[in-house]
Amino acid sequence: MDNALILQNIERHIDLEKAEQEVFVGMLQPQQLPRKSFFLKENEICRHSVFVTAGCLRGFTVDHNGFEHVLQFAPADWWIADMYSLVAEKPGQLNIEALEDSQVLLLSKTDQERLYREVPKFERFFRIIAENSLVSIRQRLVDNLSLSAQQRYEQFCQQYPTLINRLPQKQIAAYIGVTPEFLSTIRARSRKKK
Amino acid sequence: MDNALILQNIERHIDLEKAEQEVFVGMLQPQQLPRKSFFLKENEICRHSVFVTAGCLRGFTVDHNGFEHVLQFAPADWWIADMYSLVAEKPGQLNIEALEDSQVLLLSKTDQERLYREVPKFERFFRIIAENSLVSIRQRLVDNLSLSAQQRYEQFCQQYPTLINRLPQKQIAAYIGVTPEFLSTIRARSRKKK
DNA sequence: TGCATTTCTTAAGGTAGCTTATTTTTTTTG
DNA sequence: CAAAAAAAATAAGCTACCTTAAGAAATGCA
Known part of the structure; x- marks a missing residue:
């Protein structure tokens, strides 16, 4: 069934x-x-929580200099949304784009609130999801403040071994926070070592 | 009454x-x-959520080179905890220290879980808190990836105008992610402009 | 109040990562 | 399958921020 994945995701918590x-x-x-x-462009209001069942999305922002910063990759079994925009019901800065042909399930904000009323357990589920996201993004902030680009790349490889050969290098650069050129030299360097 | 502040904090949501x-x-x-x-040292298990009623705390980590990175300042009316350690019930990397003589209210993890059972509304409260933290830390990550040190400093001044004259400059440097020496030259630079 | 400690300032020299530009390789699409 | 487009590699020169060091100012504590 189409919904097996999402139910399993929920029933983890x-x-x-x-x-x-x-x-x-x-x-x-x-x-x-x-x-x-x-799925979403900057300056739009995000009205759904998105659950990915196949493919892969990315959430990214574009800064004043035109550089893209990837905040999140969302392959199958992941949730993604512009939390700011979703909560505030205001236009946000996040873009959500499919990196591959993808399939998603949408839960509208209205339905999500109805869900909290009708099945209050979901309040708990989304609390846990938010707490886990908080932990991982906090770790990422610390890594950005304390590791070199090389170390951040190695960390990424360890953390997302399945994504590493699936994503364009450019996207990984925009995630770890370096130019594609510099990531390229980092990889050349570590290729030589071996 | 001593608990007026925290009740008001809760009843915001x-x-x-x-x-x-x-x-x-x-x-x-x-x-x-x-x-x-x-309040908490790295490698300890965080067993409480902390609400500050007076003074100011900071949450920080120490990296392999001995540099401190401030993740959060918590003046009165703020919550602080090592979410990773609290959730996983494992030793974490966060230190929580009082920057001024402070007063806090502790909610133990055990009580917090009892609270979820007895007053399920709190599930909602802590979901909202987690979502808001997520939004602000995500913004901070983007700022770190896209702004210069000078811009991050200006942003900090705007965002926390009351903290700027209350905290040692060193702590602000450890928050925005530069050495204290460099923050000093940034400030000298902008002093000259005027 | 005065000494000790911590914090802040200034400055010179160094480096990680950026910029720009060109070439090669890979991927996409008609 | 070929042409076009996108991605990756390589390299030279540049800059924001770091390192180290030493003196000045502010703060904490006996």
Whole structure:
């Protein structure tokens, strides 16, 4: 079934009755996202939480100098949204783009709030998700402040071994915070060592 | 009353009945933290959420080169904890230290979980807190990736105007991610401009 | 109040990572 | 399968920020 993945994702943190599953599943809207298409563009209001069932998305911002900064990659089994925009219901700076042909399930903000009312357990689920995201982004901030570009690259390889051969190097550079040129020389350097 | 501040903090996001307030308040343990004392040291397990009622704390990590990185300042009306350690119940890397003589209220992890059971609304409160923290730390990551040290300093001044004259410059440097020497030259530079 | 400690300033020299530009390789698409 | 477009590699010169060091100012404590 199409919804097995998301239910399994949820049930990693909370247990659901059949009826509760049905309420939830009934709220989900499937959507196809061809490669290079955008789910969200900056200055738009983000009105959904997105769960990826196939493919891979990225969330990124563009700074005043036109540089892109990748905040998150979202392969299958990951959630992504512009939390700022979603919470504040204001235009945000995040772009969400498909890096591969992808498939997602959307949960609208309205439904999400109805869900909190009808199945309060979900309040707990999204609390846990938010706490986990907080932990990992905090770690990333520390890494950016304390590791060299080389170390950040090695860290990325360790942390996301499956993404490393799947993503363009350029995107990885925009994630670890260096120019593509410099990432290229880093890799050349470590190739020579071996 | 001593607990007015924390109740007001909570009621910014959820409404509480008298009885619910009492359950919650009954769980809080007040504690004094003299300047320079540590609430938490790295490699310890963080067993409490901390709410600051007076003074100011900081949460920081120390990297392999001995440099300190400040993740958060927590003046009155702020929450602080090592979310990683608190969630995983494992030793973390965060230090929490009082920068001034401070007063805090502690909510133990055990009580917090009891609270979720007895007053499920708190699940919502801490979800919202986590979501807001997520938004602000994500913004900070983007700023670190896209702004110069000077711009980050100016941003800090705008964002925390009350802290700027209250904290040692050294601590601000450890927050924005530069050496104290360089922050000093940044400030000298902008002093000349005027 | 005065000494000790910490914090801040200034300056010279060094380096990680950026910029710009060119070439090669890979990927996409008609 | 070929042409076009995008991505990656390489290299030379540059700059923001770091390192080290030493003196000045501010702060804490006996």
